[in-house]
Amino acid sequence: MNTASEISGPLSDSLRFAVLGPVRAWHGGRELDLGSPQQRAVLVTLLSRRGRLVTVGELVDAIWGEEPPTAAISVLRTYVSRLRKVLEPGRAAGTPPRVVLSAADGYLINIPESATDLGVFEERFAEAQRLRAAGEASAASALLHTALEEWEGTPLAGLPGPLAEAERARLHEQRLTVLETRLELDVQLGRHNEVIPELSALTNAYPLREQLCQLFMLALYRSGRQAEALAAYQRTRSTLVSELGIEPGASLREMHGRILAADGTLAPSPASRVTDSLEAPADLPDRPSPSGLAPEIARPAQLPADLGTFTGRRAELGQAQALLPKDDTYPATVVISVIDGMAAIGKTTLAVHLAHRVAHRFPDGQLFINLRGFDPVAPIVPPGEAIRAFLDAFEVPAQRIPMGFDAQVALYRSLLAHRRVLILLDNARDTDQVRPLLPGSPGSLVIVTSRNELTGLVAGDGAHPLTLNPLTSADAHSFLAKRLGIERLTAEPEAAQELIAYSARLPLALAIIAARAAANPGFSLSAIAEDLRECQGSLDAFAGGDIATDVRAVFSSSYSALSGSAARMFHLLGLHSGPDISLPAAASLVGLPQRETRGLLKELTRANLLMELRPGRYSLHDLLRVYAAERVHIEETSQERALAVERLLNWYLHTADATYSHITPRRRRIPLEPRPATCHPLAFTTHEQALDWCTTERANLVAAVHQAAASGHPGIAWRLPALLWGFFYLRGHTEDWVDTARTGLSAAQRAQDRKGEAEGHLDLSAALRVSGDIDQAIAHLQQAVAIYTELGDKLGRAVAVSNLGGVYIESGQHGKAVENVRRGLAIFRILGNTWAEGMALSNLGDIYQRLDRFDEAIDCLEQALIVLRDNNNRWIEGVTLGNLGTVHHRLHRHDDAVETYRAALEAHRDVGNWWGQGHTLGLLGDTYIASGRPKAARTSWRLALAVLEAFDHPEAGEIREKLATLKDSPESEQR
CATH class of the missing domain: 1.10.10.10 (Winged helix-like DNA-binding domain superfamily/Winged helix DNA-binding domain)
Known part of the structure; x- marks a missing residue:
């Protein structure tokens, strides 16, 4: 075709x-x-x-x-x-x-x-x-x-x-x-006057778009029309309140407050840019911004959507809000509110509603994470993973994040210092899980929900406890009235009270009842109550009067009201091991087209049996997950369950494979079994799309590796991490990389899959090398070499041998490095693998220049460039040019070094290699100094500093020292 x-x-x-x-x-x-x-x-x-x-x-x-x-x-x-x-x-x-x-x-x-x-x-x-x-x-x-x-x-x-x-x-x-x-x-x-007429027309045409209103207000204010800017805010606020029943978002409210206070920082400032010319002067700061990252760090807004029909809990809300200063001033301490109570009592709903009510007081961002302290399927979120998620939310570059847990906590608290941030920690298991996530400086609010009473936080950290009980009968009645209308409840008052009794006044149970009643306006409340009576007692595992008995009765009645296809969709979701699931993944799990699956998922969300976290992404509440897992074991045979899991795991595997050619182009392919005819993986057209998908699915992909290992799919267990290595490397998820590679290797070893073992050793060695465990990386590579030799896999053996040489470079064993890289190079040439040949030549040239064998280094690096350019490998071409520039510099061929470094810089820019750009600019400055051109050196070093400070690379300190030395030199300004 x-x-x-x-x-x-x-x-x-x-x-x-x-x-x-x-x-x-x-x-x-x-x-x-x-x-x-x-x-x-x-x-x-x-x-x-x-x-x-x-x-x-x-x-x-x-x-x-x-x-x-x-x-x-x-x-x-x-x-x-x-x-x-x-x-x-x-x-x-x-x-x-x-x-x-x-x-x-x-x-x-x-x-x-x-x-x-x-x-x-x-x-x-x-x-x-x-x-x-x-x-x-x-x-x-x-x-x-x-x-x-x-x-x-x-x-x-x-x-x-x-x-x-x-x-x-x-x-x-x-x-x-x-x-x-x-x-x-x-x-x-600075074109604020010019755009005011256009923004005025647009805000009239789209009165609900808050971004347009915010731009309109800023343009008016910068044009000296403060009163009109405030009036524009009031018009938008009135529209939002009257049409949607909501207040403006935090960003628009913040703009209103700053204009109201005549904030001088809103005044226009001259546009600035970093020049592309390395010879032209650059007016860049020599110090990092207060954030230590970039001029501005991200302000995350991670709160889940507030429930539009929230009702009741007035006393609890009042108690929690009383913890904050009444005059909206800066809190003098870290304010910690711990909301605890039984499962399904409404802790998360209350916490999210409270957070939205006070979010405007914390303009530097809102963080949210489900710590899964009581998740019956997914593992508990360790503090280290939560810290890393929050650093990602602040868009901290992976290169800046330290390896150690204590260092990551210190970085996280440094980010929060002098900022006002709202942090919602949902479903915490114990104090130890929460304590590392607390800010170390005043001004922030932490809301924690847990089924346990976190007395350690109360006693040791000054937390304020708030224990939730079931809704009062009045609040439960208001709850149903807000969703079903007071007329319907008034028409059948006894049935309404019976529904409240069967729900045990739990918000989750009431919501499911209300959803069913609202979806079936022709059903009487008495009929719905009768269904609940018939369901009670049929779930033997929850008999005995425990409150969960009533919740499961509600689940069962809602489940039985589903269409047959939606019910199957629901219980098959109980087989998914990850924290959430996308529409395409759900379609693979159930074995249906996406169009049909989307309808089933909508039916489940309408029945409140499934949460749509954002468009096309879904999650089960922890109790519903238990219920789904039980239903799938009742309604599906073991063979049908195994097939569903296999469909899902294959989808993750083959979609990950579709990202591989974009994230790691022209790399040696991971061998896959033929794709099942029913597997329809996603396709990607760009590097960014592939990375975005891996980022979104990271937790599910990690879970899939473990599920594959546990469910008898060792081939998937070792292939998935092997496919994801490029993503893990680029995004700095080293712990996930090591974890999944170990799991995949163990699965291959149990299955006595020698090919999988070799690939597993190779993958784990790369992860360990990045994590700094050089000795273990060498040991695993040696095992990989032995197995590839046993299998007669010449290419695999060559890759392992060449990688072994690369690790020996980092361990300082240059002799072994030369020996192994040359062995790998010889095999690549015999096999005609020019892509790998170019990599090996580049590595060999780097080793030779470190050994001061400059003629051999130049010969290898020039050969590498020919091969790399034939393969359009710009990534390694940039690295190779940088090494060649270093050789020229060390031989005092300064003009050649400048020209080569410039070419390396261009290659690094083409592939978006920010470290490569900063490092090369630093080396270029060194060459300018050596050739007596201090002004050019200053420009190059300033550009290098701007790049390296963007992700707080350690080399930035070295560049600052060089600039300081240059500034102190009396002759530097004379040349």
Whole structure:
């Protein structure tokens, strides 16, 4: 089968399409007649998939929805045939089409991204984002102005069908996002007067978009119109309160407060940027910002959504809020509120509601984590993992995070010093789990929920306990009334009281009852109460009057009201070992298409049997997880359970494999078993997409490795961590890397899978090397070499031998390093593996220069560059150029060193290697000094410092010392 990536030619290159307005197409300079609206809808559906297959069924759904005509498929094929004639007017009869291609049970379109105005728009927005991140605000703004000019009115104007409707909404939202970004840049660049009319019109058109209001207020204030800025806030607040019943978000409230106080820091300041020229002077600070990270660190806003129907708990809320100063001043201590109580009592709901009520008093961010202290399936979250999650929330670069737990705690507390942050620690097990997460300086609020009374926090840390009891009868009645309406409860008062009694006045149980009653307005409350009576006693494990008996009765009644497919979806979720699950993963678990699975998940969320954490991502409450696990063992055979787990694990494995070529391009592939026909992994088009997926799924992927090892899937257990090594390395998740690699290796050893053992030793050695355990890394590599030799796997043995040489470099054993790298290099050449050959040559050149064998070093490094460039390996090319520059520098060939370092710097920029850029700029400064060019050295070192300080790399201190020495030199300003 041909794919879009395999076919190219002048025909597809000469076609242009417009979708950001009426749908149009041109061939060269001639506009094409695309036919009827339905035929245009076929074209747009193919364009929207960007060169990927669209099945006939998907096309029918996109054009006609749920009521297609009887001859829909025949009509569809007619539309495709006509489009081919229009788009390829010169194609001879009998020759295959080159634009609209047939593939399996559908079609795909073969055009470059730049052939559509949408593709050009998105490319310009991405480039603008890159320019903005690099400090080029003016260039980014100009590019966004140009990008927005691509729009010619309503996108896909006049097109029928569900897909066109959904795409119009998506594109409209995309344009607004880009427009907001452009306006933000314009205000940043001092164009506040110019954008006020545009922002005024936009805030009127979109009164609920708080970002637009915030920009409008800032533009007005910077233009000397403080009163109008405050009036704009009041209009937006009134709209939010009247239409949605909510207050403005923390960011907008903060802007209002700062304008009200005439905050001088809101005044416009000159735009600044770091010059790309290494010779030009750079006016950069020589000290880190107070945060120690970058000029501004992230302000996380991690609180889960507040419950719109929250009611009751007035006394508890009052008691908790009384802990804070009444005048909104800075708290003089760390305020700790511990909310404890039995399961399902509503601790988390109350804590989240309380947090939202006071969040505006903590403008530096809100942190949230579920510590899983009582999770029956997922493991408890250790303090170290929680600390790392919070450092990630503050966007601390992985390079800055120290290895030791105590050092990570110290860094976390340093970030919180002099900041006002709200921290919600949910489901804590004990005091030891919480104490490392407490700030070390005043001004923050910590809310902890737990089933246990955390007396250690009360006695030792001054925490204020708040124990929850079941709702009062009055609050429980109000709870139901708010969800079902007072009229329905008044009509059946006795049944209403019976429902409250069966719920044991637990908020979770009441919510499930209310959801069922609301979803079935024709059901009487008496009928629902009768169902609850019939369910009671059928769950023998919870008999005996315990409060959980009533909760399980409610679960059972809700579960029995589900459709058969939704009930199966629910109990199969009990087999998932991770903390949450995505829509595609859930579809794999249940073995259904995503479209059908999405409907089932929506049914579960409506019944409050499943929480949607954010769009397309779901989680079970801990009690519901237990219930689901019990149901799956009752309703599915062991064989069916095993198949479901296998489907899920295969999906994680093959989706991880799809990230591999983006995160670690052209690396040696991990051997996989053939993909099952029912496995439909995700596909990725960019490095960033692949990394984002791994980041989102990290906890689930780690859990999947352990589940695979425990459930008889050793092949998945060792392959998953082997596929994820690049992600773990780039994001600094060394503990996860070591943990999963050990688990995979153990699984392979138990299964006597020698190939898996070799790969496991190789993977674990890399993880141990990064973690600093060089001796163990060497030991595992030696075992890998032995097993690959036994298996006759020459490439595997060569990789292990070459890696062993790399580890010997770090251990200072240069002789062994040379021996092993040369052995690996010889095998790579015999096998014709030029990618690995380039890596080995680069490593060998580095060793030679460390041994002062400069002629051999230059020879190896130049050979490496030839091979690396043939393989387009820019990552290692940058490293190799840096090593070659060092050789030139040490030989006093300063002009050659400067030229080579500049080339290395360009390569590092191409691949986004920030450490490589900072390190190379530092070396370049050294060369300038050695060649008598102190001004150029100052510029280079200042640029290096700016890069290295961005992630607080230790080399930043060395650069600061060099700059200080240069400043103190009387002759430095004379040259």
